[in-house]
Amino acid sequence: MNYHCGFVTIIGRPNVGKSTLLNRFIGQKLAITSHKPQTTRHSLLGIKTCPNGQILFIDTPGLHQRGKNALNRALNRIARGAIEHTDLVLFILEAGIWTQEDTLVLNTLAHLSNIPCIGVLNKVDQLQNRESLLPYLASIAQRRNWQALIPVSAQVGDQMEVLEQEILALLPLQAALFPEDQVSDRPQRFFAAELLREQLTRRYAKELPYQLAVEIENFQEQGNLYRISAVIWVERAAQKAIIIGHNGLALKATAKAARLEMERFFNCKVHLEVWVRLKSNWTHNEDLIASL
Incomplete structure (x- = not known):
C-alpha cells in the first residue's frame, strides 16, 4: 500500500491565515474568515482526498494570551486539545513576523516533540522585500526541530502543492477514513x-x-x-x-x-x-x- 492518511492539526496565533489555508486545500469555503482575529471558535475537520492519500485537516482557534473570560479560555482549550492526538502539526506563521503569541504557540508544542511539525510561512505575497525571507527562515529554523519550513500564500495559492506533497509524505500508510466525496464531519x-x-x-x-x-x-x-x-x-x-x-x-x-x-x-x-x-x-x- 502506498496510500497515506492521517490527521493534520493547523495551529498558530490569531489572524495568520489558518482558515484561509484550510479553504484553499479543500477547494471550497468551509471555515469562515475575516480580518478580525479569533474569528474561528470551533475545531473544524476538513477532508482533502487526493489520488495517493487523504488529509484530515483540523482547523483550530488561534492560540492567544489576551482575555480572561470563559470564551477565551474555551478557545485555547479547543486549540490545545486538537494537538494531542494528531499525526502532524502545521504551525502557521506570518512570513517575516515573530510575536509573543507565536512563542506561546511554540511553547504549547514543547512537550509534543514526538509529533512531526511543518512550519508554514504564510502571506509571502505580502512581503515588501522577498530577500528578507532568507534570514527570517534561518532564524525560524533555530526555534525547533522542523520536518520542513515552507513559504506559501494561502490567499493566492503559491506553493500549496509543494506543501500538500510534504504533508502526505509524513502521514501514516493506511486506507482512507472517509468517503472521497465527503469534505467535513460537521452538520x-x-x-x-x-x-x-x-x-x-x-x-x-x-x-x-x-x-x-x-x-x-x-x-x-x-x-x-x-x-x-x-x-x-x-x-x-x-x-x-x-x-x-x-x-x-x-x-x-x-x-x-x-x-x-x-x-x-x-x-x-x-x-x-x-x-x-x-x-x-x-x-x-x-x-x-x-x-x-
Missing part, C-alpha cells in the same frame, strides 16, 4: 450558524465581534428549500440595538447577506429568520459557551 446547521456569524463579524468588527454568538434553533429541509431559524446572542441591550439598527434595517441587511452565502454553500434556496436576544455576560458562562 449543515453548524455551517449555517457560522455563515451568519461571519457576516456579523465582518459588519461589526470594531463594535462587538467577541460579544456575538449564533445559535440555530430550527433547520428544516423541504426539497430544494432550507428553512432556518437563528438566534444572535449579545450581552447588552446597546449591542442588540446596534445589530437591529433603525427600523430593523441593519438586521435585515445582515440576514440577507447571510442567506445569500448559505444559498451558495448549500446550493439551494434558503428561507432565513433571525432574532436578536440578550444574555447578560454570556462570554463568562461556560455552560452556554459549550452549547453554542
Whole structure:
C-alpha cells in the first residue's frame, strides 16, 4: 500500500491565515474568515482526498494570551486539545513576523516533540522585500526541530502543492477514513450558524465581534428549500440595538447577506429568520459557551 492518511492539526496565533489555508486545500469555503482575529471558535475537520492519500485537516482557534473570560479560555482549550492526538502539526506563521503569541504557540508544542511539525510561512505575497525571507527562515529554523519550513500564500495559492506533497509524505500508510466525496464531519446547521456569524463579524468588527454568538434553533429541509431559524446572542441591550439598527434595517441587511452565502454553500434556496436576544455576560458562562 502506498496510500497515506492521517490527521493534520493547523495551529498558530490569531489572524495568520489558518482558515484561509484550510479553504484553499479543500477547494471550497468551509471555515469562515475575516480580518478580525479569533474569528474561528470551533475545531473544524476538513477532508482533502487526493489520488495517493487523504488529509484530515483540523482547523483550530488561534492560540492567544489576551482575555480572561470563559470564551477565551474555551478557545485555547479547543486549540490545545486538537494537538494531542494528531499525526502532524502545521504551525502557521506570518512570513517575516515573530510575536509573543507565536512563542506561546511554540511553547504549547514543547512537550509534543514526538509529533512531526511543518512550519508554514504564510502571506509571502505580502512581503515588501522577498530577500528578507532568507534570514527570517534561518532564524525560524533555530526555534525547533522542523520536518520542513515552507513559504506559501494561502490567499493566492503559491506553493500549496509543494506543501500538500510534504504533508502526505509524513502521514501514516493506511486506507482512507472517509468517503472521497465527503469534505467535513460537521452538520449543515453548524455551517449555517457560522455563515451568519461571519457576516456579523465582518459588519461589526470594531463594535462587538467577541460579544456575538449564533445559535440555530430550527433547520428544516423541504426539497430544494432550507428553512432556518437563528438566534444572535449579545450581552447588552446597546449591542442588540446596534445589530437591529433603525427600523430593523441593519438586521435585515445582515440576514440577507447571510442567506445569500448559505444559498451558495448549500446550493439551494434558503428561507432565513433571525432574532436578536440578550444574555447578560454570556462570554463568562461556560455552560452556554459549550452549547453554542
